[in-house]
Amino acid sequence: MLSQRAYQAGLARASDVAVGFDELEQLTREIQDSVMAIRAQPVKSVFQRLPRLVREVADISGKQVRLVTEGEWTEVDKTVIERLADPLTHMIRNAIDHGLEKPEDRLAGGKPEEGVVRVAAMHRSGRIVIEISDDGAGINRKRVKEIAIKKGLVPAEANLSDEETDNLIFLPGFSTADKISSLSGRGVGMDVVKRSIQALGGRVSITSRPGKGSTFTMSLPLTLAVLDGMIVSVGDQTVVVPLTAIIETLQPKASEVKSFGGDARLVQVRDTFMPLVDVARELGYSHELASATGGVAILVEAENGARSALLVDGIQGQRQVVIKSLEANYGRVPGIAAATILGDGRVALILDVDAVVATSRVEGNFFNSGMKHAAE
Amino acid sequence: MSVREIRGWTQATPLPHAPSYVNGVINLRGAVLPIVDLAARLGFPRTVPTARSVIIVVRVEMQLFGLLVDAVSDILTITDELLQPTPDLASDLAKTFVRGVMAIEGRMISLIATDNVLPQFQSAA
Numbered sequence: 001m002l003s004q005r006a007y008q009a010g011l012a013r014a015s016d017v018a019v020g021f022d023e024l025e026q027l028t029r030e031i032q033d034s035v036m037a038i039r040a041q042p043v044k045s046v047f048q049r050l051p052r053l054v055r056e057v058a059d060i061s062g063k064q065v066r067l068v069t070e071g072e073w074t075e076v077d078k079t080v081i082e083r084l085a086d087p088l089t090h091m092i093r094n095a096i097d098h099g100l101e102k103p104e105d106r107l108a109g110g111k112p113e114e115g116v117v118r119v120a121a122m123h124r125s126g127r128i129v130i131e132i133s134d135d136g137a138g139i140n141r142k143r144v145k146e147i148a149i150k151k152g153l154v155p156a157e158a159n160l161s162d163e164e165t166d167n168l169i170f171l172p173g174f175s176t177a178d179k180i181s182s183l184s185g186r187g188v189g190m191d192v193v194k195r196s197i198q199a200l201g202g203r204v205s206i207t208s209r210p211g212k213g214s215t216f217t218m219s220l221p222l223t224l225a226v227l228d229g230m231i232v233s234v235g236d237q238t239v240v241v242p243l244t245a246i247i248e249t250l251q252p253k254a255s256e257v258k259s260f261g262g263d264a265r266l267v268q269v270r271d272t273f274m275p276l277v278d279v280a281r282e283l284g285y286s287h288e289l290a291s292a293t294g295g296v297a298i299l300v301e302a303e304n305g306a307r308s309a310l311l312v313d314g315i316q317g318q319r320q321v322v323i324k325s326l327e328a329n330y331g332r333v334p335g336i337a338a339a340t341i342l343g344d345g346r347v348a349l350i351l352d353v354d355a356v357v358a359t360s361r362v363e364g365n366f367f368n369s370g371m372k373h374a375a376e
Numbered sequence: 377m378s379v380r381e382i383r384g385w386t387q388a389t390p391l392p393h394a395p396s397y398v399n400g401v402i403n404l405r406g407a408v409l410p411i412v413d414l415a416a417r418l419g420f421p422r423t424v425p426t427a428r429s430v431i432i433v434v435r436v437e438m439q440l441f442g443l444l445v446d447a448v449s450d451i452l453t454i455t456d457e458l459l460q461p462t463p464d465l466a467s468d469l470a471k472t473f474v475r476g477v478m479a480i481e482g483r484m485i486s487l488i489a490t491d492n493v494l495p496q497f498q499s500a501a
Contacts, residue, residue, distance in 0.1 A: 237389065283392035326391075329440050330401070330410040331495070334393050339401060339408045347389040347401045347408055 032226075040075035040222075043121045043130075046085050047072045050119060053089060057096045064103055064113055065096055070120035076128045080220055083200055084130075087193045091132045091216050092117060094190070099136035099214055109211065111135065127202075128222055133215035139208040141165045148174065166206045166214075170194045198354060203244070227323050229350065231316040231342075232298070235285035238348045239312070240321055240340055245353040247299040247307065249315065252276070254293045263289055267297055267309045274299070275357075276309045282356050283335055283349075300353045308357045323350065335359060378434045378490045382448055385429040395495050396422070399444055404433065411442040412493055419469045436491045443493065452485070454478065459487060 011018050047069045058065040076084075100106075100115035107113055120131045141162060148154045148168045160168075168174060172191040194204050202220035221227070221244065229240035230249075256268040257276065265276040276297065280286040290311060297309040321340035324347075326333055337352035388400030388411050397416035401408050411431060416422040423429065423444055431442040459476040475489040 285390070285392070324406075324408045326401070326408055326410075328438070329408060330391075333391050336392060339389075341403045341406060341408075345403050346387070347403050349389065349391070 036077070036222075039077050039079075041078050041081055042073045042075050043081060043084070043128075044072040046081055046088060047119065047121075049085070050088075050092060053092060054096065054117060057093050061097050062102065063096060063100050063115060065100060066114050066116050068116060068118045070118065071122045074121040074123060074128060076121075076220070077222055080128070080200060080222070083196065084220070087196050087218070088119075088130070088132070090190075090193050091218075092119070095132055095134040095136070095214075095216070099134035099138075101137050105137075109137075123222075124219070128220050130218045130220070131215055132218075133213060135213040138210040138212055138214050139166050139169070139206070141208075141210075144168050162208075166208050169206070170204070226320050227340075227350065228318070229321050229340075230298070230318050231348070232279075232296070232312040233314045233316060234283065234312050235280040237283075237285055238316065238342065238346070239279065239283075240348050240350045241298060241300070241310065241312075242337070242350065242353065243318065245300045247301055249296055249298045251295075252293060252297045252309070252311075257293070265289075269299065269309070272307075274307045274309050276311055277357055278311045279351070279356065280311075280313070282359060300357070306357070310351075310353070310356070321348075321350070378436055380433045380435050380440070383431050383433065383442075385425050385427060385431060385444070388425075398495065399425070402431070402442065404440075404442070407440065409433065409440060409442050410494070411444050414443045414445050414488070414493070417493055418473055419467070434490050434493075436494070439494060441494055443488075443490075452480065454487065462486075 050069065051067055054065050054067040095117050096115070100117070101109065101111075103113045106115065116135045118131070118133045120133075122129050122131075145154070145160065145165050145168070148171065149156045149158075151173060153168065153171050153174060154160065170190045170193075174189055174191065190204075197204050197218055197220065200220055202218055204219075205217050206214060207217070208214035227240075228243040230243055230246060232239055232241055250269065252267050258266045258268065258273070260266045260275075266273040267276045278290050280290055281288075290313070295311050295313050296315055297311055298315075299307060299309050301307050321342075323338045324340055326336065326339050326349075333349075335352055335356045336349045337355075338350045339347050340350055342348050383404075386402050388402045390400040391398060391410070394400070397413045399411040399413050401410050403409070413423050423446060425444060428447070430445050430448050432445060432448070433440065433442050458478045458480070460478060461476055462471055462474045463477065472492050473489055475487045477484055477486050479485075
């Protein structure tokens with residue numbers, strides 16, 4: 001930043017000052033890296049608690065379970081570790097209670113009596129990935145769909161792919177358990193897990209094979225202190241959109257933007273339609289609906305895997321920003337996750353993508369990206 | 377005293393869905409500082425910030441925030457004898473924010489109750 005300014009000021013790249021700036025930049029980055037390394041801790045501290053949990057849940061549910069952990073020395077930022085325990089606990093409970101079959105059913109299915117729950121942590125492309133897999137029955141898609149239809153979470157005639165069906169378990173209010181037990185069926189389910197992971201800037205996905213088991217994959221940022229963000233202009237303000245939420249960006253053509261009653265608009269992206277959210281209007285920076293063709297649409301994936309397009313005025317760039325809490329001195333602001341300070345010393349707000357999309361949704365039923373009923 | 381420092385005006389980043397008397401947030405040496413327009417908070421017309429406007433940085437318990445004012449004229453030492461309770465005819469708004477009034481050199485000076493100036497949130501702090 002500093003060196004860029006210096007070049008803009010007409011300083012030759014080879015001059016002593018410029019070389020000094022480069023050195024400074026390098027040193028600063030080294031300091032940042034070392035601080036991050038100090039904050040990093042192995043996930044072992046969370047994994048250590050798991051055997052006990054597994055034993056308890058196995059006893060209550062009458063199942064035989066063996067826990068396998070891998071990669072417990074994988075290092076993550078302290079703050080992430082602290083907030084990892086709850087969702088992890090919940091998912092392991094689910095794996096045992098819903099995933100694994102009863103010993104007699106396992107024997108009948110030609111599997112060893114003892115079920116295996118595997119928890120593995122690893123680094124993958126600058127993020128930490130935690131996989132929780134079981135060798136149980138896999139997700140009973142027929143049942144999941146029946147329940148979702150019964151609870152009115154999806155239209156009865158919806159034609160869902162296997163993957164979409166699996167993702168239904170992340171919907172709020174979804175529960176497969178018929179009875180409320182001490183383990184499950186309380187309706188505080190996977191949606192809470194998903195939300196708490198998203199609050200950390202992470203994602204969850206499922207792969208499931210009938211009869212073979214399911215794997216839940218959590219992908220989390222390595223730290224909560226910095227965030228990779230896309231710097232965008234909204235009105236005359238600068239806003240940061242977390243990169244983890246962004247799928248792609250595009251410039252909508254006039255023909256691709258459809259009016260959808262009132263102020264609601266849809267944008268067509270390769271045969272799917274998604275709601276176009278005017279960020280400036282959502283944040284109250286402008287009261288008029290911005291023209292869709294002048295701006296840039298940022299495709300984001302929010303809660304429930306629902307995709308929306310955020311309409312902003314322009315993209316300024318992409319960079320790492322340091323997260324500053326707004327809550328410490330002020331309070332929660334709807335639609336805003338936190339703040340950061342840009343290179344020019346001004347405060348920029350970090351967008352809470354889920355919240356902005358959620359408040360913009362008038363009728364709340366665009367729950368699934370793959371579903372094209374929005375277009376009908 | 378709750379006043380921490382006094383500084384000049386810098387352009388604030390507006391906060392969405394904030395009350396009209398909240399100007400936004402500024403960067404105070406790396407911390408994010410919300411700015412409250414004191415005039416607007418007290419029910420007067422909003423201050424139009426100029427380069428000569430002043431931000432008084434105030435700490436209330438653990439929260440730090442700035443009050444936007446037109447100018448700082450003096451620093452006074454107040455004793456309890458000088459302070460008169462807020463007159464009864466004052467509106468609720470004034471009563472909330474004014475702890476008392478005093479007469480100094482023929483002028484009425486109000487003592488601001490800083491703890492009530494920030495909007496009340498279910499703050500996470």
